[in-house]
Structure formats: C-alpha cells, structure tokens
Amino acid sequence: MEKLIELSKSVSDKAEVYWLKQNANNISFKNAKLHDIDSKLQSGASLRIIKDGRIGFACTRNLLNREEFLRNALNSLQGGAEADYEFPLTVKIPELNTYNASLEKTANTALVNECARVSELLKSKTSGEIVADAVTHISEVRISNTAGTDISYKSTAYYMIAGVIFPGSATGILRFFTSKAFEPMPDSLINEIIHLYNSASKVVVPKGGPMKTLFMPNSSGVLIARILSGLSGKSIYEKISPIAGKAGQKIWSGKITVYDDPLNDKYPSARAFDDEGVACRYLPFVEKGVLKNFYYDLNYAGKLKAAPNGHGYKWGGDTITTRPMPGIAQFGIGTGDKTLAELIKAIDRGIILEGALGGHSGNIPNGDYSIAVSPALYVENGEIVGQVKDAMVAGNIYQTLKNVVDIGDTASALGNNIIPPILCDEVSVVTKR
Amino acid sequence: MFDTLRKIINGAKADYADIRYEIKKDTIVAFNGRELSQIGSNSTDGYVVRVLDKGGLASVAFTQLTDASKSVRFAAENAHLIGKARKEPVRFAPTEVIKDAFIPELKEDPRKVTMAEKLELTRKYNNIPLKYDKIVMANISYREICREKYFLNSEGTEIREDLITVQLSGLITSRDGNLIQNIRVGAGGSDGFSSIRNQEKLFEENTAVAIDLLKSSPVKGGMYNCILNPGITGVFAHEAFGHFSEADIIETLPAMREKMKIGGNFGSDVLNIADDAPMPGQLGFYKYDDEGVKVRRVQLIKNGVLTGRLHSRRTAAEFNEPLSGHSIAEDYNYAPIIRMGNIFIEPGSHSLEALLGMLGDGLYVVDAKGGSTSGENFSFGALYAYLVKNGKKTEMVRDINISGNLYQTLKDIKAVGNELVLRKTGGCGKGQLNLRSSLGGPNILVNNLVVGGI
Numbered sequence: 001m002e003k004l005i006e007l008s009k010s011v012s013d014k015a016e017v018y019w020l021k022q023n024a025n026n027i028s029f030k031n032a033k034l035h036d037i038d039s040k041l042q043s044g045a046s047l048r049i050i051k052d053g054r055i056g057f058a059c060t061r062n063l064l065n066r067e068e069f070l071r072n073a074l075n076s077l078q079g080g081a082e083a084d085y086e087f088p089l090t091v092k093i094p095e096l097n098t099y100n101a102s103l104e105k106t107a108n109t110a111l112v113n114e115c116a117r118v119s120e121l122l123k124s125k126t127s128g129e130i131v132a133d134a135v136t137h138i139s140e141v142r143i144s145n146t147a148g149t150d151i152s153y154k155s156t157a158y159y160m161i162a163g164v165i166f167p168g169s170a171t172g173i174l175r176f177f178t179s180k181a182f183e184p185m186p187d188s189l190i191n192e193i194i195h196l197y198n199s200a201s202k203v204v205v206p207k208g209g210p211m212k213t214l215f216m217p218n219s220s221g222v223l224i225a226r227i228l229s230g231l232s233g234k235s236i237y238e239k240i241s242p243i244a245g246k247a248g249q250k251i252w253s254g255k256i257t258v259y260d261d262p263l264n265d266k267y268p269s270a271r272a273f274d275d276e277g278v279a280c281r282y283l284p285f286v287e288k289g290v291l292k293n294f295y296y297d298l299n300y301a302g303k304l305k306a307a308p309n310g311h312g313y314k315w316g317g318d319t320i321t322t323r324p325m326p327g328i329a330q331f332g333i334g335t336g337d338k339t340l341a342e343l344i345k346a347i348d349r350g351i352i353l354e355g356a357l358g359g360h361s362g363n364i365p366n367g368d369y370s371i372a373v374s375p376a377l378y379v380e381n382g383e384i385v386g387q388v389k390d391a392m393v394a395g396n397i398y399q400t401l402k403n404v405v406d407i408g409d410t411a412s413a414l415g416n417n418i419i420p421p422i423l424c425d426e427v428s429v430v431t432k433r
Numbered sequence: 434m435f436d437t438l439r440k441i442i443n444g445a446k447a448d449y450a451d452i453r454y455e456i457k458k459d460t461i462v463a464f465n466g467r468e469l470s471q472i473g474s475n476s477t478d479g480y481v482v483r484v485l486d487k488g489g490l491a492s493v494a495f496t497q498l499t500d501a502s503k504s505v506r507f508a509a510e511n512a513h514l515i516g517k518a519r520k521e522p523v524r525f526a527p528t529e530v531i532k533d534a535f536i537p538e539l540k541e542d543p544r545k546v547t548m549a550e551k552l553e554l555t556r557k558y559n560n561i562p563l564k565y566d567k568i569v570m571a572n573i574s575y576r577e578i579c580r581e582k583y584f585l586n587s588e589g590t591e592i593r594e595d596l597i598t599v600q601l602s603g604l605i606t607s608r609d610g611n612l613i614q615n616i617r618v619g620a621g622g623s624d625g626f627s628s629i630r631n632q633e634k635l636f637e638e639n640t641a642v643a644i645d646l647l648k649s650s651p652v653k654g655g656m657y658n659c660i661l662n663p664g665i666t667g668v669f670a671h672e673a674f675g676h677f678s679e680a681d682i683i684e685t686l687p688a689m690r691e692k693m694k695i696g697g698n699f700g701s702d703v704l705n706i707a708d709d710a711p712m713p714g715q716l717g718f719y720k721y722d723d724e725g726v727k728v729r730r731v732q733l734i735k736n737g738v739l740t741g742r743l744h745s746r747r748t749a750a751e752f753n754e755p756l757s758g759h760s761i762a763e764d765y766n767y768a769p770i771i772r773m774g775n776i777f778i779e780p781g782s783h784s785l786e787a788l789l790g791m792l793g794d795g796l797y798v799v800d801a802k803g804g805s806t807s808g809e810n811f812s813f814g815a816l817y818a819y820l821v822k823n824g825k826k827t828e829m830v831r832d833i834n835i836s837g838n839l840y841q842t843l844k845d846i847k848a849v850g851n852e853l854v855l856r857k858t859g860g861c862g863k864g865q866l867n868l869r870s871s872l873g874g875p876n877i878l879v880n881n882l883v884v885g886g887i
Contacts, residue, residue, distance in 0.1 A: 030685030034518040037511035038768055041495040041504060044477065061477045061496040076473030079462065079552050108514055116518070129686055167688030169808030208654075238466065238570040240606050240613050317866075318766060321459060321477060361803030361814030362834055365606065366613040370885035372812035372836035389810060392836050392885030394654060430654040430885055 001144055004047065004063070007070055009146055012049035012056070012077075016087045016145035018275065019045045020319055022137065027111045029132040032119040034112055044320035048087075049073045055083035055299075059320045084302030087145040093272040093279050096265040098155040100181035103136055106158075110182060111136070118162045118185055125194045127201075128164035128172060135159040136182070137268075143277040151277060157268035160185045164197045166387070171374045173197045173354060174218060178413040180268045192340070196354065199377060202386030205433050206378050212350030212405065213393060213427035214343055214379075217412040219371075220419045222359040224331060226367045226397045227258060231285050231293075232326045233300035233311075240365040242398060243291055250289045253404035257334030258286040260295065261418070262310070264330060269416035271329040275319075276312035280329055283309055297326045328416070335420045336407030343408055343423050345382040351429060352377040352384070353393060370394040391431045400424050434593075438480075438585040441501045447486035447509055449525060451586035453723055454480050455765040458581075460543075462552050463574035464559040464603075471574070472552060479765030484508035488522030489515025490747060492768035526749035526756050528726050534593040535720045539625035543577045543599050546626050551575050554629070555601065561636040562605045567644045573603035573618070573636075575629070578868060580764060582723075590725040598622075598716075598868050600858050601629040605636075607643040614646035614831065616816055617802060619858035622716050623869055628857065646817060649829040654886030657796045659835070659879050660788050663854035664800035665815055666874030670706055670778050671861065672804035673811035673839045674699075675872075678708070678733050678741075679759070679771040679863075680748035689808055692840070693739065695754070700737040700843040703781055707732050708743060710759070710774025710871075715855050717775035717871030721758065724769060728758030733776070737843075745771050763865035772867050778874035781849030788878050790824040791848055796884070797821050798833060812836040834885040842879060850876035 001017055008015030021043040028036040046059040047069060058073035111134040119130045135158070142152035158181060163174030173196045175189040215223060235241035243251055262271040262280035271280050276298050284292045296304065297312030313327030344352065356371040376388045401424070408421035434454060442450040456478045463471040479496040482504050491511030493504040516522060543551075559573040580596040600621035607614045618639040622628035661669060676682055683690045709730040710717050721727055724746050731741040742752065745760035748771065760769040789797070796818045804813030815833035819826040855873035860866060 031687060033685075034515050035685060037489075037491040037515060039491070039493040039504075039507055039511065040766070041493065041497070041500045041507075042479065042766070043496055057471070057473050057475075059475045059477060061479055062498075072473065072475050075548070078548065079469050079472030081469045081472055108511060112514060112518060129688065165686065167686075168692060169810065170682065170686060170689065171807035171810070234465075238572075238606070239608065240570055240615075242611055242613065318477075321475065323471060355807070357805045357807050357810065357836070358803065358812035358814060358834055360805075361812075363614060363832065365615065368832060370814070370832060370834035372807075372810055372834075372885075374807040374810060374812075390836065390838055390883060392654070392812075392834065392883055394834070394885040428654060428886070430883055432656065432883060 001142065004066060005144055005146060007066060008047065008049055011070060011074060012051040014050040014087055014146045016048045016143065017045055019142045021140045025108060025136045027108060027115055027134045029115040029119050032123050032130040037108060046320055047073050050083045051077055053083060055081050057323055061320065085298040087147045088149060088278050089147040090149045090151055090273060090277050090279050093151055094263050096263060096270050096272045098153060098180065098265055098268065098270050100156045102181045103156040103158060104138060106136065106182040114184060118190060121190055122162065122164050122193060126164045126197045128197055129167055130164055132162040145277060149277045151273055153272060155268060156180050158182050163193055166375065171355060176412060176414050178267060196377065199384040200375065200387035203389060204378050204386035206388060206431055207433050208429050208431040210426045211429050212347045212423060212425050213429065214347065214350065214352045215422045215424065216352060216354050217414055217419045217421065219353040219356040220417065220422065222356045222369050222371055223397055224417055225359060226364055226369060228328065229364050230367065231295055233294055233296035233304060233306065234326050235365060236294055237300050237303050242367060246291050249291055251291050251398065252286060252289040252401040254289040255336060255404045255407055256286055256289050256401055259284045259332050260328045260330060261332045262329035267330060267413050267418065269330050274310045274312045274329065275314045275324050278308050278310040278312065280310040295326055295328065297324050300326055330416050330418060332411065332418045333420060333422065335409050335411050337409050338406045340408055340421060343406055343421055344379060344384065346405060346423060347379040347382060350379050351388060352379060367397040369397065388431065391429055394428045394430065400427060434583045435585055435591050438583060441505060442482065442585065442587055444502055445484050445505050445509055447484045449485040449587055450483065451584065451724065452480060452482045454583045456581040457764050458579040460577040461574060462555045464555065465572055466570055467563060474548065481762065481765060481768050482508050483768060484512045485523060485525060486512045487516035488519060489513060490523045491515060494766055494768065523747055524750040525746040528746060528756055530589040531721065531725055531727065532591050536595050537597065539597060541626040543597065543626040544579065558601065558632060558636050561633065562640040562643065565640060565644060567607045567609060567647060568605060568640060569608040570606040571603065573601065576600045584723065584725050586725055592721050592725050594721055596623065596719060596869065599626055599629055600868065601632065602858050605640055605643045607647050609647040612647055614643060616643040621858050623718050624714050642817065645829055646831050649817065649831045651832040652818060652830040652884055652886050654884060657882055657884050658792055659796045659798050659882050660792055661877050661879060662799045663874050663876060664856065665798050665813065666778055666877045667856055667872035668801035668804045668813050670776050670874055671773060671872040672806045672813055673842060674706060675773045675776045676806050678743050680742050680744050680752055681771040684748055684751060695739055697739045698737055699734055699739055699840065700846055702736045703849045704734055704737045704843060704846050705779035706734040706776065707779060708773050708776045712775055715775050715871050716857060716859055717869050719774065722760045722769065723762045724760045726756050726758040726760065728774060731757050743771050743773065745769065761867065763867065767865045770863065770865065772861065772863065773870055775855065775871035777853060777855060777872060778849065778877060780851050780853045780875040783848050783850050785850060785876050788848055788850055788876055789821060789826065791878055792821055793824055795821050797826055809839050810836060811839055832886060836883050836885065845880040846877055847880055848878040
C-alpha cells in the first residue's frame with residue numbers, strides 16, 4: 001500500500017488507496033431445510049489520483065501489476081472528469097467498537113443449528129413455509145492518501161433473517177436480527193413473526209380510499225429511498241431535490257426526526273470514517289419536522305462549495321469497482337413512545353404495510369411512491385382482520401410525512417437503516433373493491 | 434489457464450467439483466449534466482469453486498490464487514455439512530462433456546473503439562436532452578462489460594466463452610416549478626458497438642416525452658383494462674411469470690411448486706411464452722451457462738398450458754425435468770443461479786389499431802420503469818400511458834404503477850399483437866445483477882389491472 005502511494009506520487013499530484021479484505025458466509029435454510037452455503041474470501045484495492053484538477057480511478061483484485069494499475073488510473077484522467085476537492089487529512093478518528101473476535105471462530109455448524117432452531121420454532125407455531133438465513137461478514141478496510149491519512153478499521157457483522165412465507169406466494173412475515181457477534185435471535189422477534197402471520201390467515205378485500213397506514217421497518221425502504229433522494233448533495237447539484245434551499249423550514253410533522261448516526265456502535269454498520277477517509281459524526285437531517293442538513297461526499301461538497309460531512313460511500317455494487325457517491329452510514333428515524341400494539345390499536349381503519357413491491361420504481365426524486373402491498377394486514381377498530389392482497393398504496397412523502405399519527409418505540413436495524421414503525425394518516429390505498 | 438484450474442479442483446477429492454475463473458473488464462463513461470463524472474477502464478478477476486460431495490453442494494468465491502486450496506477445503510466442508518443435515522441428497526442432472534472455446538462474432542468490437550470516441554458519442558447523446566430548457570438533468574452513461582470466462586469441471590468439461598455487453602443508458606429529468614419528472618432511456622446489446630450508433634432519434638423522442646410529462650396529469654387510481662406495449666409486456670412476462678419458471682425459486686416453495694405443475698392451464702389459447710437465449714443478435718445471447726450446459730430454447734407456455742421450466746443441474750435432477758442451460762452468475766463474485774436469458778410473449782395476429790378497438794375504454798401503457806414480484810402478486814411501474822376512449826388514444830397520463838395477481842392476469846390476457854419487440858438493455862436483480870436479461874413481446878390486451886396512481 002505504501003509502495004503504491006509512493007508510485008502514485010511520482011505520476012500525480014495527489015493519490016488515495018482504498019483497500020478491502022472481506023470474508024463472508026451465507027447459510028440458507030429454505031422450507032425449513034438447509035439448502036445452501038455460499039462463502040466469499042475476497043480482497044482488492046482501488047486507487048484515485050488527482051492531477052491538474054482532474055480525477056482518475058483504477059481498481060484491482062490482484063496487485064500483480066502495479067504499473068498497469070497506475071496506468072489505468074492515468075488513462076482515466078484523459079477524459080477530464082473534474083475534481084473540485086482534495087483528499088482529506090484525517091488523523092484523529094472516533095474510537096468505535098466494531099469488531100468482535102468471537103465471530104471469526106464461530107463455526108458454520110453453530111449457524112446451521114441456529115437456523116434449524118428458528119425454523120423448527122416457526123414451523124411448530126404456523127402453517128406457512130419457513131425461511132431462515134444466517135450471514136457473517138468480517139471486513140478490514142484501510143484508506144491511505146498523499147495528504148497523510150492512513151486509517152483503518154476491522155468489523156464483524158452477523159445477520160439473521162427469518163420468517164414465514166404465505167403458501168402459494170413468495171412473500172411473508174420476515175424479521176431481521178443484527179449483531180457484531182453470533183447470538184440467538186431474540187424470542188420477541190420470533191413471537192412477532194408468529195403473531196402477525198397467524199393474524200393474517202384470513203384474506204380480506206376491504207374498500208379502498210384514504211386510510212391510516214402503518215409503515216413497518218420492512219416496508220420503510222419506500223420512504224427512505226425518497227427521503228435520501230431529497231437530502232443528497234447529488235440531488236441538490238442536479239436541481240432535482242424538492243427541498244433544496246428549504247433548510248430551517250418545517251417540511252414534515254413535528255414527530256419526524258431523521259439523522260445519520262454512524263458512531264452508534266451497538267450496530268455492526270457503525271463507522272468512524274467514510275469511504276473517502278473523512279471522519280464521521282452524528283448529523284441531523286430533519287429535527288422535529290424542520291430541515292437541518294444535506295449530506296455530501298467530497299465531490300458534490302466541492303461542486304456546491306459545501307463542507308464535506310463524511311458521506312462518501314462505495315455503496316451500490318462491488319465496493320472495489322465502485323467510486324464513492326453521497327451515502328449514509330447508519331440512517332435513523334427517531335423513535336416515538338408507542339408500542340407496536342398501541343400503534344395498531346390507534347388504527348380505526350387502515351393497513352399494516354409489512355412489505356412493499358415496486359419501491360424502487362416511480363418518480364423517486366419527486367417523492368412519489370406507488371407500491372403493491374407485499375404483504376399487508378387490514379385493521380379495523382384496532383384489531384387485525386386479515387391479509388389484504390392485490391392492493392396498492394400510493395402517495396408522496398412530502399405529504400405523507402406531514403400526516404404522522406405516531407411512531408413506534410422500538411427501532412429495527414435492516415442493513416444500515418435503523419427504523420421504527422411509522423403510522424401515517426390519509427394514505428391512498430387502492431383495492432379491487 | 435485450464436491447467437491451473439484443473440490443479441485446484443483436483444484437490445477437492447469430491448463426487449463433483451467445478452471452477453470458473455473470470456477476467457472482467459469494465460469500461461465506463463458517465464455524465465452528470467454537462468460534466469463528465471466518470472471515465473475509465475479496469476480489469477478485475479476472480480474464481481468461484483463449487484463442490485458437490487456426500488449429498489451437499491457448496492460454493493466459495495475467492496480472488497487470490499493463494500486462497501485456492503483453502504477455498505476448496507471450505508467448499509467441501511460446507512458441502513458435507515449440508516449433506517449431513519439433509520434427508521434427500523443434492524444431485525446433479527447428467528450433461529454432456531464439452532470442450533469448446535466460444536468467442537462471439539461482433540458487429541464492431543467495442544474493445545477496438547477508442548476511449549475518445551466512446552466519450553464523444555456518449556457526450557453527443559447526453560447533450561441532446563440538455564438543449565431544452567425544461568430538461569434540468571441528463572445522466573447518460575456508456576458501459577462496456579467484457580467477461581472472459583474459463584469453466585472447468587471434474588467430469589472433463591473445459592469451456593472458454595466471452596460475453597461482451599455494451600449499454601448506453603440513463604435518466605432524463607424534466608422540471609417545471611416543483612414538478613419533477615424523469616424518463617429512462619437505453620440502447621445497447623451483446624452483438625457489438627454498432628448497437629449504440631445512430632441513436633439520436635431515440636434520445637430526441639424520449640426527451641420529448643420527458644417534457645410532455647410535465648403537462649400530463651397523474652392517472653386516477655383504480656381498475657383498468659389496458660393495452661401493454663412491448664416494453665411493458667416484456668416486463669410482465671419477466672416479472673410476473675418468468676421468475677416462477679426459474680426452478681430454484683419454486684423448488685423450496687411447496688405450494689407454488691404445486692401450482693406451477695407442467696400441464697397446468699395458465700391462460701387462454703392466445704398465450705404463448707418462450708425463453709430463447711440462443712436467438713442470435715439479442716441482448717441475452719450466450720452458448721453455455723456457468724455450469725457448462727449448452728443453453729436451449731424453452732417453450733414455457735403453449736396455448737395457455739405450462740410446458741417447460743428453466744433449470745440448473747441441481748433443479749433438473751430435483752424436478753426430474755430436462756436441463757435447459759440457465760444457471761448464470763453475474764461475475765466472479767458469485768456462484769450461478771437460474772436466470773432468464775431472453776423471455777417474451779410470442780406475437781399473435783392483431784394490429785395495434787385492432788387491439789385499441791377491442792379495448793374501447795382504458796389505458797395504453799408505455800414502457801417499464803422497474804418491476805418486482807412476490808409470487809402470486811406482481812408490480813411494475815410504467816413511464817407513462819395514454820387514456821383510451823372509444824378505441825382512440827387521447828391524453829397522456831403519468832405516475833402509472835400497476836399491480837395484479839399472476840394467475841388471474843394471465844387468464845385476463847385477451848388478445849396479443851402481431852409485432853415482437855425485444856429490449857436492448859437489461860438489469861434483473863435477483864440477488865445478483867444480470868445485465869443481459871433480455872425480455873419483450875408484442876402489444877397485449879389485458880383486463881382488470883389495478884393502477885395505483887398517486
């Protein structure tokens with residue numbers, strides 16, 4: 001790595017090397033049986049250089065030929081992609097506890113046994129088809145640049161995804177459990193799956209119209225994709241954010257607080273620095289409904305003359321081959337004070353949206369969503385009546401998030417989003433009736 | 434290369450082992466408005482080893498040759514763990530041993546086109562929408578993926594195949610006050626660089642649609658009879674039906690597997706669906722899958738009756754059905770899974786005018802904006818639609834998102850148009866990305882679709 005930085009210095013003004021090593025295991029139970037074990041032992045490096053105000057990029061899995069690696073970066077300078085930024089000097093980074101050595105020693109047999117335990121529990125209490133996956137990730141990242149930054153971290157992550165599929169479909173009630181070390185999935189999550197699945201045994205076709213909709217963590221991706229689109233420095237630069245220039249204004253219900261909380265190392269996605277070596281910190285985006293901040297990587301911060309705030313991430317594909325873009329480490333929506341049972345009790349007529357289909361399509365920058373329920377439970381007078389099929393839920397987040405009734409008191413970690421259930425009113429639901 | 438690969442899997446001492454080594458060259462030119470945001474070309478490489486032994490199948494993807502023996506050992510240990518936990522052993526359907534090198538013929542090899550020319554061509558297309566005041570952003574990118582694949586298994590198969598994909602795609606965004614609209618645009622293919630030349634008309638037409646969308650009204654949510662144009666018919670064939678023709682999805686869902694029995698009736702006589710990956714010239718073309726099985730055309734539905742399914746060696750054995758050659762990996766990061774190659778509803782006899790006449794009142798829905806499925810229910814977004822009144826297209830409407838029940842909707846396909854159109858760009862995400870997932874169909878008339886509106 002040092003050699004590469006030295007070599008890069010000889011041909012460019014500034015350089016940065018990002019190095020990653022990752023081992024992963026994925027144990028997959030389908031229909032309550034062990035189906036597959038997939039593993040990965042991967043590493044690689046990416047290089048960015050800045051020369052005469054232009055940015056070059058190269059990546060490799062095997063540093064067999066350093067010269068060729070460098071040549072690829074130099075060649076990419078020729079197009080003239082501008083770099084309105086410098087690589088940062090980051091010496092002091094927050095101390096986080098992201099690594100638990102016990103996960104390195106956790107045998108696959110332990111993960112298989114845990115999937116079997118959860119599968120058997122769900123099978124004995126429901127009549128559905130059972131799925132359970134246990135996943136481990138052990139990662140090491142190091143970022144070094146010509147400004148003098150040389151920082152690294154090691155992290156361990158354990159995920160369990162389990163649930164019950166409604167027979168005849170490929171959708172069901174699923175719950176995610178996340179930790180830095182292997183530990184059994186809590187009973188509370190398993191019981192929630194069983195309760196919701198069994199409450200949905202009857203299929204109902206309610207009359208459509210505006211109604212209360214409880215966005216569960218599993219369907220919150222519909223809201224999050226649109227919130228993040230509006231808050232991204234990239235959207236500001238592209239003039240497609242409906243909330244550009246509205247900092248300080250109340251845009252949503254006073255119950256809504258939205259933030260990035262990268263330093264919360266209770267979760268394995270905690271980060272002390274982003275993928276460009278900028279130190280992370282807590283950043284509120286919306287506080288009690290009032291817009292506070294947007295998020296930037298080095299590139300868009302440079303273009304917009306804003307201060308970079310530690311939000312350059314190589315998300316959205318193969319980390320080694322992907323260039324940093326504006327992203328979030330640990331996206332959070334602030335919890336409220338209602339239990340899930342209390343939120344359901346507060347629904348006179350409405351749906352519990354457990355999952356959504358089509359959240360990635362539609363006019364995301366505008367905040368519009370129009371998704372098929374997958375699945376949803378229909379609630380009347382605070383009681384779950386049954387499952388709704390063939391229904392669509394539609395709206396615009398800039399309207400929906402003004403109509404927040406209440407927020408759940410417990411947030412769930414889904415990947416790097418840490419989200420409570422959110423109950424909104426006046427959401428359009430189209431059914432076949 | 435094959436010598437190295439053979440040495441690696443010889444260490445497995447298993448019932449069966451295979452290994453795939455790939456060099457993936459990824460070239461990109463991307464614009465963010467008038468600014469060039471990315472340009473460059475990089476090669477990365479890696480291996481995937483799979484071991485089938487003692488009734489279990491497991492895989493390890495690795496990038497360092499020094500990790501080869503460790504990876505083979507892990508795969509074998511995990512295979513044994515699976516075999517021990519299962520009552521029914523994992524088996525592979527037999528297939529012929531193949532020794533072949535397949536390098537596709539291209540209409541202009543993109544690797545011989547200079548980066549400067551790729552840059553200028555992408556800039557030219559990107560600048561087309563930006564000429565107009567109402568267009569606030571164009572994000573057009575050129576992407577070229579060249580996969581040089583070496584596959585070898587313990588049965589003696591040795592295959593070298595190259596897959597070369599070019600894609601010109603992106604988003605055109607229009608804005609009027611607070612109203613933001615966007616439209617996806619794409620061209621490309623797997624038969625050479627010529628597929629992205631002379632695409633000015635495509636960009637002009639899509640720019641006009643992005644501007645027209647600002648003047649259109651949102652569709653009113655409700656149930657509609659619809660004509661789906663070829664772009665969205667293909668997404669319907671792929672999302673709503675096609676994924677459940679992939680045997681690995683229904684293999685472990687007993688109720689869906691029961692419903693999807695060969696010989697079952699799924700639609701009216703007018704409905705015929707095929708996956709034809711060996712069809713030359715289309716995006717999804719390949720010769721061998723990532724298990725070394727030669728791909729063949731599969732008739733999935735004939736006159737409304739389910740007649741075939743897409744298989745890997747594992748699922749063909751499990752279902753006791755013929756192999757089809759549809760086990761495909763995104764790249765060296767992944768073990769293969771079952772993917773559609775080129776799925777389409779086969780054309781029938783009706784012109785668009787005749788279909789509009791049969792529709793009477795409803796929607797003419799144009800081109801897709803993503804779709805997904807949850808088994809019996811599906812959802813897809815459309816770029817836009819026209820209201821149809823008395824068999825005539827009238828005003829444009831936007832924010833079209835459609836959902837439905839697969840089985841009911843297949844039965845609600847009432848008539849099929851006469852012109853087959855296949856998509857030029859892909860991007861199916863089933864845990865892995867398949868850039869070469871081709872799909873299409875003719876215009877089709879479908880009754881009773883739920884449209885979400887906003």
